[in-house]
Structures are given as structure tokens and as C-alpha cells.
Amino acid sequence: MKSENYFINHKSQWCPGCGNFPILSALKKALAKLNIKNENAVVVSGIGCSGKIPHYLKTYGFEGVHGRVLPVATGVKLSNNDLTVIGCAGDGDGYGIGGNHLIHAMRRNIDITYIVHNNQIYGLTTGQVSPTTSLNFKSKTTPFGNIENPLNPLSIALSSGATFVSRGFSGRLDHLVNLIVKGIKHKGFSLIDVFQPCVSFNYLNTYDWFEKRIYDLQKTKHNTNDLFAAHKKTLEENKLPIGILYQIKKPTYDSLLPQIKKQSLVKQNISKVNINPLLKELE
């Protein structure tokens, strides 16, 4: 399939140069590469600039409330596990207000691909600090510099039992396409944290800033089965690895549910449920 297949004629609300454009292109290309039919993909988003993404895709989309991408996506996946479910969230949405859901989705190994558009700032609300904003960064809510340590999503993912932990960069389209393809193919929860420059509100983490620091992990001798090596990689600060840090095989949550082994929930007939055996127990 071609990526144009997912094109929808809808005016974009992103700023020119926004790091979200490459993520959108990469997602379309990945869906096309995997030949996923439009009707079988569901893109769930939250609120933020990132949350607009299902508006620009010819697939099913659900744009929920701020921070709740993963619960909605989980409900979708468990109801119809034939669907390809992709969650898209901002760093505020995914690591701040929705942070709790992330930890639990990862330990459950729900079969969802989760793309976090990590611009290290609150974009839609015009530039407040986010959980991943650098120390000392001056924003509208930290005019004298951020005094909170940024959280490290990848090391949280590794500690929470995520089975696919990776990082991409909006400035490396082909690499990102590849990462999303692998994430979707991965059976289980895949976290793809994407460095996504915000051209309007993040004066620090620009395309140039990242260009100077990133390197492709898969071009080194990194072993993606090695949890300790992966942990070490998350601690690098001056050089920033992109690619797959860690990947292992583990049973997915839905594969452990006998009630959907034969048929997904949505395909099950509900017109003649017989509860008489249950009533009998209450006699």
C-alpha cells in the first residue's frame, strides 16, 4: 500500500516546521508498509498538539480527554484484538497527567504501539514546563528556570516491564518509519518516545540541538536483549541514542484471556445469553 492511502484532506493546525509533521508521515508510511487496511487501524489520541493526529489520517480515530490515551486504547484492543491500535500522546499527556496509565499498560503488556510526541514542553497551552523539560529551562511557568529534574521515560519503561522500548527523532524520517513498523509488529506494548522539536515554544531542544547529539543505537554493538545495557543507555546525556533500546518476547495481555481466544469480543453474539445456570446457583 502507499502512504497516500491514509491521506485525508483536512487542514492542519500545526505550526510550520512542527516536529509533528514527520511523525504523521512516518505513521502513514509505516501503516502502508505493513499493508494495514484503513478500517483496521485505530489511532487513539489525547489532548495537545499531538492529539490532533487522528484528524489527519484516513483510519478510525478517537481523540479522548487529556491523559487518557492508554485506557481508551486498551479498551479498544481488548474488545477487538484484530485491530491495530496506536496511541499518540504528548509528553504532558503521556508522562504527566496520564503517567499512571503508562506504567500499568507496560506491565500488562497490552498489545498497543504508543508514540509519545516528546517536545519537552506543553505546546497547545503555549509553553509551560512538562515532565521532560530540562533543568533550568525558562518557560511561562518557570520564568526563573525549571528547578524540577526531568523524568526519564525510557528508564521508567524498562523498570515497568515494557517489552519494546525505543526512541525516535522527528528529524530522521526513515529511521522513525522503521521504528514504528517494528513497534506495530512487536507483540506487546511498544513505547516509541519521539524527540519532536516544538518550533514555537521550545527554544532549547531544536532540530540542530538534537542533530548534534543523537546517534543510531543499531549502528553500535548494542544488544537489545540486554536489560542492563538498555538501562545504561537511558542514562546517557551528552550523546542521545535513538533506535530500539530493549525488546523481548512475553505473552501479551490479550493472549492470556481465554475468553477472546476464539473470537474477539465484538464478534460474539449477544442476542441469546442464557443466565439460567447462574440463577440456579441462587435458589
Add this chain to the structure above:
Amino acid sequence: MERNEVIIKIGGPAGSGVNSLGHILSKFLQREGLYIYSSKDYPSLIKGGHNTYTVRAESKKIESSLDHIDILIALDEKTIDLHSNELSKNGAIICDSSFKIKGKTGVHLSPIPIKQLSKKFNGKYINSITAGACLGLLQLDLTILDKILKQIFSGKSEKIIKDNILAAKLSHDYVLKNFKYNFPHKIKKIKSPLKIFLSGNEAVALASIKAGCKFISAYPMTPATSILHVMANNDQKYNIVVKQTEDELAAINMAIGASFTGVRSMTATSGGGFALMTEALGLAGISETPLVIIESQRAGPSTGLPTYTDQSDLRFVLHASQGEFPKIVLCPGDIEECYHQTFHAFNLAEKYQTPVIVMIDKTLSESYSTINYPNNNLKINRGKLLSNEQASKIKNYKRHQFTQDGISLRAIPGQKNCYHICSSYEHDETGFTSEDPINRMKMLEKRERKLEKAGKEIKGYKIHGKNSKNLVVSWGSCKTPILETQELMKNKFSLLQIICVSPFPSKEVKNILNKSKNLIIVEGNQTAQLAGIIKEKIGIDIKNKILKYDGRPFSVDYIHNELKKRLK
């Protein structure tokens, strides 16, 4: 006078088997053909608190409590101190012979060597021994005990069941031999078709299964928790995904995700959890996603009295979430209604593509009663949900198309041609965000039309009795003690029971209220919330109020006393 009715209260420390003993006695008396109403009172503690379980048996259908008891089964001495004053004349206390109790006038002390008898079974089977003694006192033979224990202990070995029966027999014999006094409550068997004994939460869960609910996501919270338990116990039998979530935010959002995908889904909680769900409630409203929420009220605010009953979330539920959107709120008044309204809720949610909240309370959730086998002819109605075939033929699909009744065709992921976005933003007919003022008004009006239509379908009230002069108005679990009082007072009043608070049956209620002279409201809250809603909707101010907000349910005696004063 011998009466074929009895009220037994079992008291003891939490964890001492109060509930299981109560359950055995309830089931036994029901199998003898009587109607049972059982209720629990317990603090929010696992060990150490004082628990009671009250079993009321009658030859007619009952679903409320009285203030007195006839037998007090004391599993500790404290129970006697706390509850012996509730005993009726010629009542009896059953307890271990070792308990130090002072003689009580007018009460039959029935000390049983429970601990000693249990020595034969390594100190076990205290429950069966106590049950045997109680059944002896009621002059019932133990023939059916075998059946009851087999059902209750399903999965346990034959030997354990046999030993339990033996244990019960020992104390049963002991009572028959040693207590010659004339205990006035001799239970006679009644021949009748088999009935079922269940709690409100069980009724809700069974109705959900029957309605084809395939997905429940919830976070434990008393008194709604056991809904999740029943669903979990049956998930593999009925192919239901039961998800205990990390919090209530996840619970409601998961259920919304499931429903968006086309399966019937639900969540269940109490006021605190519902507070966390309010934002997503509006999401279901604006995205027109069907959803069933069970809200079992307990005494708030905040953690409040977690294991006690209340009816003070009515306003909160009615107004929950920012903005305006259609919300259907149903308030069943007894266990049978819990079953029917929950089933109905699933149909309404899909028909009107909007959230439906079933409001119950601790009293309904955790009390048990005998009911007839529920009507099996309930029909599932999925509204305008498209089949795959219908969807494949549609061109230019619009998820939120403007229609006369406000309801649009609903396509689900996986269906060709109908891809769309469902959004928390205001949107145009296709689902794309739109901040256009005209579209905005049209969308609000479209969604509101659904509620208007629902109002025509839902019978939101019931009138009980034919007295046109005196009218008691109430809702929820107050229904049953009021109806029993009505019988005691020989139909001196009628009851108007409000079942659907949104959409509110304003026209009908107004007509009924206008015809009555004396209006009295009965509610389990401090501020008469339903009376407030009635005043707001139809301008009638019900000044005569019977309100209770001590965390305890209304008893028949309480309502009877209050109404006697007010209806001279």
C-alpha cells in the same frame, strides 16, 4: 401466638463468620418456602470491628427491615451488650455456654456448648453448630441442610459437608432436649416454586451478563465492588473481559474505548470513584459513546462512612461533568428493579448513544432478598448500530449526522467505508473539530433531542396505591419500607416512586402531585435533593419531609412512626 415469621440477628467480630452463618440461615429458610430479606451492618475494618447480619423471614414478600429482632445469635459477649435491647418479647439469645451474661427479663437465654461441640471437629464448624441450634429453636428439621451446604460449599469434599451436617445435628439435638420453653416463632414449611435469593449487586451483575455486557472495567470501591466480583467469577463462562484498573479514570476510559469498538461495556463505582470519572462522562456524552455506569451510593462527603448507606449523590450525578449533554439516570427501588433497570440501561445506552447511570446505594447493593425467577423475555436492542453489511454500503458516512430524533448511525472500527474520528472536541457531523457557532448550537440541540425522545420511551415513575389525598414521594431503596408501611397503614397513602431522574417525567409528576392534598417526601439525605429537583422542574414545593442521614437504612418502623405523626 405462633407466627410464621422470624427475625434473626447474628453479631460478632469481623472475620468470625457472621456473614456465612447468616447466608446459611437465609438460604435454609428460603428453601422452606419463606421469603427472606437479609442485610449487613459492618464498619470499614477487616478484623476487629463489630459486624451484624440480620435475616428476616416472612410468609409474604418483604424487602425491608424492622427495628426489633426475635433471635440474637451472639458470637461474642459484646453482641449481647449491644443488641439484646432490640429483642422482642419472648425473644431468644443463642450463644456459647461459656459467655458471662446477666439474666435478661422476658428473654430466653439459650446457652449452647458450641465450643465444646466443635472440639469433635478440631474446633471447626462453629457456623454449622450455631445454625443447627437456631434451626432447632425454630423447630425445623435438618432434612434440607445437606442441599444447602452442598450449594454453599460447592467444591468442598463430601466429608467436609457430612461433618458439617453432623455438627449441626449435635446442637440441634441439644436444643430440642434442653430447651422446653415455648418459643413463639415456629417456622412452618410453605410449598412454593423455587425462588432465588440475591443481592442488588448480584442482580445488577446478572442483568449485565444477560444484556450481553462484554467488558467491565472498574476499580474496587464499597459498596459497588461485588459487582466486579460476580463478573470476574463468570468471565470465562460468558466470555466477558473483566478488568480491574489502576484507578477510576482508567476504568471509565477503558469502558468508553470498548464501547467505541462496538461491545456493550460498563463500569461500577461509588461516589468517590464517580467523582474521578466525571470528566470522561462528558466525553461519552459529546462523542456519543454508549456507556453504562453503576453508582452505588455510600455516605460521603469524601471517604465519609464507607460501609454505610446514603442517597446524597443524586444532585452530584445529575450534574456531573462540565457542559451540557444528555444523561439518563435510573434509580431502581428494589432488587428486582435493579435487575430490570440495569438490563434496560444497556438498551438505552445504545439506543440513545449516551451514558446511562444506574443509581443504587449500599442498602440495595448489599442486602439480599428472595425474588421470583426474573422474566426471561427481555429483548436486546442495539439501536442504530450498523452491521458490517449495512456499513459496507454507506457512502459519505457521517458519524454525527443531524437527524430528527438526534440519533445517528453508529459504525465501529473494522467496518469499511465508515472511518471517522470520535472526539472530545465539539465537532461537525463527520467528527472533525468545529468551533463554528451555528454548528455548535445544532450539535447541542441534536444531542438534547435524544433525551427528549428517551423521555417518551422511559416510564420514569410508578404509582403505588390508590389514595388520592395523601401522597408520599420517594426514590431508590426507600421504596420497600414505604410500601410495607402502606400495608400497615391500610393504604392511608399512595407512593409516587421516581425511577428516572433524567429525563425527568415532569408532566406526569406534575399531574399526580396536583391531584394530591398532602405531599410528603422521604429521602435518605439531609437536603431533600429529590424534592429540590421536583421544585425546580415543576414548581411544587414539598414542605413535609422525612429525611434520614445517619448512614442507616430506613426501617419500616421508622417510616411508620413518622407517617403516623403526619397523617393523622
